[in-house]
Amino acid sequence: MSKKLLVRRAAVLGAGVMGAQIAAHLTNAGVDTVLFDLPSKEGPPDGIAMKAIANLAKLSPAPLADKALAERIVPANYDTGLDLLRGCDLVIEAIAERMDWKQDLYRKIADYVPDHAVLASNTSGLGINALAGVLPEALRHRFCGVHFFNPPRYMHLAELIPAHTTDPDILEGLETFLVTTLGKGVVYAKDTPNFIGNRIGVFSMLAAMHHTQRLGLGFDTVDALTGPAIGRPKSATYRTADVVGLDTMAHVIKTMADTLPNDPWHQYFNAPAWLQALVSKGALGQKTGAGFYTKRGKDILVVDLAKQDYVPSAGELDPSVAELLKERDPAKKFAALRASEHPQAQFLWACFRDTFHYTAYHLADIADTARDVDLAIRWGYGWSLGPFETWQAAGWKQVADWIAEDIVGGQAMANAPLPDWVFDGREGVHGAAGSYSPARSAMVPRSANPVYQRQRFPDPVLGEKFSQGRTVFENDGVRMWVDEGDDIAVVGFKTKLQTVNNFVLDGLQEAVGIAERDFKGLVIWQPKEPFSAGADLAGALGLLQGGDVAGFEAMVANFQATSQRIKYSLVPVVAAVRGLALGGGCEFQMHAARTVFALESYVGLVEAGVGLLPAGGGLKELALRASQAAGPGGDVFAQLKTAFESVAMGKVSASALEARQLKLAREGDVVVFNAFELLDVARAQARGLADSGYRPPLPARNIQVAGDVGIATFKMMLVNMLEGRFISPHDYEIATRIATVLSGGAVDRGTTVDEDWLLRLEREHFVALAQMPKTQERIAHMLKTGKPLRN
Structure with a gap:
């Protein structure tokens, strides 16, 4: 059994474009990180590193999964800060591509690197053995190359380049850390110029x-x-x-x-x-x-x-x-x-x-x-x-x-x-x-490193086939399957972009029933991105244009029934999300017992963009969460403000961490960095919930709402935006209806309602909006161009 590399604290040497972004991604992954550079000639000695950290917020695509993480990175310089290296488990050098500069820096830091720590160079092509040559004997077996690709948060590849002296255990530990903690795809390269x-x-x-x-x-x-x-x-x-x-x-x-x-x-x-x-x-x-x-x-x-x-x-x-x-x-x-x-x-x-x-x-x-x-x-x-x-x-x-x-x-x-x-x-x-x-x-064959046992479906190369499990149930919308001997079933959608139609809704309800009868838990996971681009707009528009309002209302009611079936399932339903989870896709994960997000999850209730409001139970859940956060007699309105802005503006999170800020993910939801490990972690979460005696939540009957005062306060904000021409009259109409549902309707502030009340409000306002010509124009425009229409 090789020794595990435990990384509590890391240092990055060099605050240039790559160094600063590697530090950002280590911080995304919850690693306490110190960013070093030369001492500043004027101002504070750590000025160069401080400036690089401040600059991270301006870069696009964003290196930080949450802008607030910038303040967690510790700035340092090589003259006064080298003692900080003594507490580090991993040191990554990322200075300019010059052999002499790198070797000089290694001589300078060698005495400060702890006896257990790994030192790695993020060179994009210099000789790893030549770099290792200047290190003291004791450090050589803990040194290798690790080449991140730019931008390091998003590019999956990390090349691992051993020197002749690198200890195999060190490589295996570092590979495990790169794969699971930082979410990388690791490839071993030989020490040749520019690697692979x-x-x-x-x-x-x-x-x-x-x-x-x-x-x-x-x-x-x-x-x-x-x-x-x-x-x-x-x-x-x-x-x-x-x-x-x-x-x-x-x-x-x-x-x-x-x-x-x-x-x-x-x-x-x-x-x-x-x-x-x-x-x-x-x-x-x-x-x-x-x-x-x-x-x-x-x-x-x-x-x-x-x-x-x-x-x-x-x-x-x-x-x-x-x-x-x-x-x-x-x-x-x-x-x-x-x-x-x-x-x-x-x-x-x-x-x-x-x-x-x-x-x-x-x-x-x-x-x-x-x-x-x-x-x-x-x-x-x-x-x-x-x-x-x-x-x-x-x-x-x-x-x-x-x-x-x-x-x-x-x-x-x-x-x-x-x-x-x-x-x-x-x-x-x-x-x-x-x-x-x-x-x-x-x-x-593929690597035997135990970390890869977490990848049920690794990224296949041509000719590789992985078992698709045994089909338990299938219809035109979903396939439910299980691995032999497993007690957690998996269900995925078969539609284009995993959109939701009646076959998906009926299939999910059926899958939950089978899971309750035959399994310990159920995971909603898609074999490929996205998790779900939301409701099938083309089908919905067809019903409306055909004048089938009753059919349309029935579809909405079925959507809500599916969300509630997920929420009140007697076995835990865990959503495993990566890529887009929009509209109905977002609502399904809001109703799951828990969601496991890949870091790169882009989550949003975006219905306003097509002239509608969320009606798969999403607004109901936001109102319920606001009531729970406020507590008895508390200020529900204050808890609703962020959720209202997220929905009315159709905001989409730029990461799973940001989804928490937008109130679309819960504090207890899990974030994984390697999307290929998502299914494994989601199954473990479902099993953990089941083994600890899972029961669904009791129906919420005392949801405290913001009522007419909440609606009026939201409207004041909207009137200002309308008069300033930031929104159109139709935007105002949609947002007012979103505010009405979130606030529990025109009732007294502090009134308590139940889930059915909020679901009925969602349905009524959704169906009313859907019958408006401007909404139908928006839906048709989105289907034709893929872009929202501001009418």
């Missing part, structure tokens, strides 16, 4: 730049070709370079040129003349407002090399190439790309070919298995399939023959041969037995 993610990712960008120039394509055309059209992020190639910074890009390319002199592709490791020209002009991308792209007013312009100026961006896929990319069979798609004479198709084939060639040639040097490469590129660069998966899906043998043909014909970027293992009769590098490792000449 940037070695392959940057090469793929260099290949795209080379073929852009060779075929004379526009930068925006290349971005149209290398984005979602081939399963990659919208930022594609040149937009990504703008986000990363063209100076950073040039620096990374130079690092490859300096550190990989014997790479057969070395001649391409130089920044193209046009990249150098942009850098020398100070056009460094997003941070300077101009790079390959710039914005003028609302227009996006792109650099045109011939005109030496920015021109309106019009880069589009040629219709024939776009059609070809829609082909679902990868083998047919690749054959068509290679055969096409069109420069755009030739560009894509050449980029794929050279990236496959490079990745296969270097696999043995940079990684233990092909899985490590594919996951590093997916998690670090956002590709839907890694390079080996793409190749294998397109037909391994055929593509290998084509690459070999192009190498012999002098069309590939380098004439290095493909490794022998590519042609040993294999159909690919991933299979049921694992993924190929050239060093072991075998298919290697």
